Amino acid sequence: MIRRFKPTDKEKLVRILKLNVPKNFAPNEIKDFENYLGEEIEDYFVVDSDGDIIGGGGINYFYDSAIARLSWDIIHPDYHGKGIGKELIKYKMKHIKNNPGIKLIVVRTSQMAYRFYEKSGFELEKVEKNFWAKGFDLYQMKQTIIR
Numbered sequence: 412m413i414r415r416f417k418p419t420d421k422e423k424l425v426r427i428l429k430l431n432v433p434k435n436f437a438p439n440e441i442k443d444f445e446n447y448l449g450e451e452i453e454d455y456f457v458v459d460s461d462g463d464i465i466g467g468g469g470i471n472y473f474y475d476s477a478i479a480r481l482s483w484d485i486i487h488p489d490y491h492g493k494g495i496g497k498e499l500i501k502y503k504m505k506h507i508k509n510n511p512g513i514k515l516i517v518v519r520t521s522q523m524a525y526r527f528y529e530k531s532g533f534e535l536e537k538v539e540k541n542f543w544a545k546g547f548d549l550y551q552m553k554q555t556i557i558r
Contacts, residue, residue, distance in 0.1 A: 413502045416455035416467065421448045423464040424457070427487050434488075435523045437544030447483055454506065458486070458499055465490050468499050470507060477514040479507045484524075500531050508556055516554045525550035 416424075428436060428444050436444075447469070448455070455469035468484035481503060486496045507513055517536075518528050521543060525535065533552035542549030 412459045413456050414459055416457055420457050420464055424467050428485050430488050437547045439544050458495055466495055468503055470503055474512050479513045479516050481518040514556055518552045520550050521547050528552050
């Protein structure tokens with residue numbers, strides 16, 4: 412089940428992120444994620460499996476440029492490769508498409524996950540070496556909304 416984030420979810424989500432360090436996220440990103448959940452969150456959804464949170468992902472909006480940005484998609488490592496992330500992205504895409512002010516979806520990810528987004532129809536826009544941390548490159552991707 413996918414539902415809206417509640418503040419009580421924060422601790423479990425941070426724990427999931429830590430389980431993805433250093434394979435998918437740099438250690439310095441833990442504080443960034445904690446700050447995001449406390450200060451920068453707009454729309455954030457969690458994947459709840461029988462009361463246990465196994466993942467989450469957010470959306471931030473830039474209405475002046477008609478852009479939605481996917482933010483902080485994380486899945487518990489035990490659930491990687493099982494289609495959970497794909498379902499979460501589909502859910503978020505549907506949510507964004509219901510917002511007529513948005514024309515473009517952007518995701519900023521790393522070399523570890525960009526192929527995942529590519530499979531969901533995102534196109535690579537640019538790469539910046541060591542953007543997130545040493546060895547963690549920025550892969551900025553985009554997808555135009557077709558309604």
